[in-house]
């Protein structure tokens with residue numbers, strides 16, 4: 001296995017999918033000649049030419065809709081949003097057309113399309129550019145949503161998404177693009193809807209997705225070192241479909257749950273999971289489910305404050321300590 | 332065009348300028364450039380975060396258009412907003428401090444480079460989503476007309492933004508409802524790494540106005556005097572006939588799209604140098620003024636020196652200013668929560684706190 005970046009892992013997935021299937025194409029702003037605003041499509045124009053790697057005008061509504069139409073005809077477009085914040089000018093196409101097409105046609109049509117791009121705060125670009133809309137899109141039956149946290153997951157999930165016959169939204173993260181991980185060269189798939197236990201532990205489970213997974217892992221490390229608490233970390237990876245079984249197994253095992261997300265709290269992913277757990281595993285809980293989310297406000301620009309607004313390991317540790325756990329080595 | 336030559340110096344709007352007023356317009360352009368150069372430096376020092384789009388090369392456009400506005404004319408633009416901000420009279424300190432994320436910034440450090448605002452000066456931002464400000468510009472014009480105010484809105488957008496659906500919808504509404512808005516396309520030839528020819532069918536962009544029965548004009552954006560003359564006509568049309576205009580103003584940006592664009596894939600360095608040699612808007616005005624004996628070498632040097640000092644002082648001011656306190660994160664979200672004494676709704680608005 002090679003140690004490659006999250007960015008390269010996504011690139012490999014697209015490359016391999018395009019080699020395998022002539023119906024796969026990539027479309028978006030600056031994806032071809034500029035190699036992508038974040039260089040995720042580096043080299044793809046050279047490899048596949050302008051018929052399949054297509055630079056678009058700044059017309060998200062138009063090209064997202066166009067790609068949906070093409071997908072109805074059997075092409076398998078990958079649509080890159082420069083960031084998911086810019087998908088909002090195309091949201092009607094994504095929700096009313098991509099998500100509803102199958103239902104409105106009574107199953108006559110399906111829409112095998114991937115929408116992908118980064119969705120994150122933390123880079124001082126202000127409220128308009130920092131949206132994390134996994135909850136908006138996962139709210140819509142007909143759409144699938146995944147949020148890879150590592151290079152390995154990014155490649156495996158993207159390959160599955162491209163081969164999926166339903167519309168899939170992949171939410172990446174500009175802060176993760178440079179992070180490295182072991183990634184097999186040959187194609188492999190991670191099923192959508194399969195969570196991953198990224199750290200084992202017996203006292204409490206931290207459930208997260210996207211970059212919050214890395215925050216949770218850092219918190220788990222600190223909990224072990226400083227407080228003698230063994231926290232395990234469940235990375236959801238996929239928001240919809242959601243790996244309910246894995247979540248419930250964690251509740252059964254540790255009986256304590258802290259949810260971590262970079263999204264805001266109201267009607268977010270954490271709320272959904274909390275509702276699920278109390279409904280299906282109430283008796284397994286030894287403590288209230290605690291939730292660590294972004295501070296509930298538009299994303300602030302000011303650098304030191306934006307750091308405070310997003311969850312960090314310290315806030316996760318504090319939440320775990322509020323559960324009243326007494327670790328082996330703590331006083 | 333030839334540097335230092337303009338057919339518009341004698342246009343009535345320019346003829347009435349006093350010697351001082353001529354020099355002040357020149358000074359404003361120099362101030363914008365020096366301010367932007369200082370921003371670049373601050374960005375490279377890591378003092379400014381996120382995205383930062385400079386206006387270097389486009390100075391005559393904001394200065395020319397905004398200099399002919401009247402007391403009831405308003406301004407709204409996209410994220411490349413530093414030039415407009417200084418042109419409407421915002422001071423360098425509050426602009427620079429905004430980029431430093433400081434509480435003394437024009438948006439208290441909440442918006443950053445792309446989101447400057449000063450409604451007192453009729454400046455409605457500073458907008459990060461491409462094309463998003465265009466319907467707002469039509470809306471500002473709508474409100475003026477609704478209140479029988481003889482004003483207009485100068486609504487700026489890029490040559491890439493013209494391909495957003497919202498822009499077409501705004502054009503139609505403005506023309507259909509006779510709104511006093513001037514859509515100003517700042518055609519700097521590129522949208523990020525995409526040349527105009529690769530992004531837009533139908534050239535020139537003024538042609539799109541025809542479809543909506545909207546008046547349009549094409550403008551050499553590096554000639555301050557032409558920009559002023561043609562903008563004045565469009566504003567007059569807005570004021571007197573309540574009709575929109577589309578101005579396509581040709582200009583050029585010297586630096587990358589934003590500070591994070593290495594500017595290596597889509598144009599040759601020689602293209603930039605060539606443009607600068609032949610078209611630089613500041614050098615152009617300087618030559619015009621020298622020729623008319625309105626600017627001598629000593630004045631020119633002084634203006635430049637003062638602009639540099641002012642930009643430098645704004646960086647010092649920003650450095651010395653405090654960051655907002657953490658409670659600022661949840662302020663300015665709702666009018667109501669900022670005015671608890673007038674609170675009418677009940678229930679919870681925020682679902683966590685720091």
Ligand SMILES: Cc1ncc(C[n+]2csc(CCOP(=O)(O)OP(=O)(O)O)c2C)c(N)n1
Nearest residue numbers: 086411459460461489490491492521522523
């Ligand atoms: C809806 C939307 N899509 C994409 C972007 C990213 N983006 C920011 S600026 C830009 C290029 C805009 O070019 P143009 O309109 O010509 O303005 P210029 O930058 O040249 O002033 C792009 C693609 C965005 N901010 N909003």
Ligand SMILES: [Mg+2]
Nearest residue numbers: 489490521522
């Ligand atoms: Mg442009």
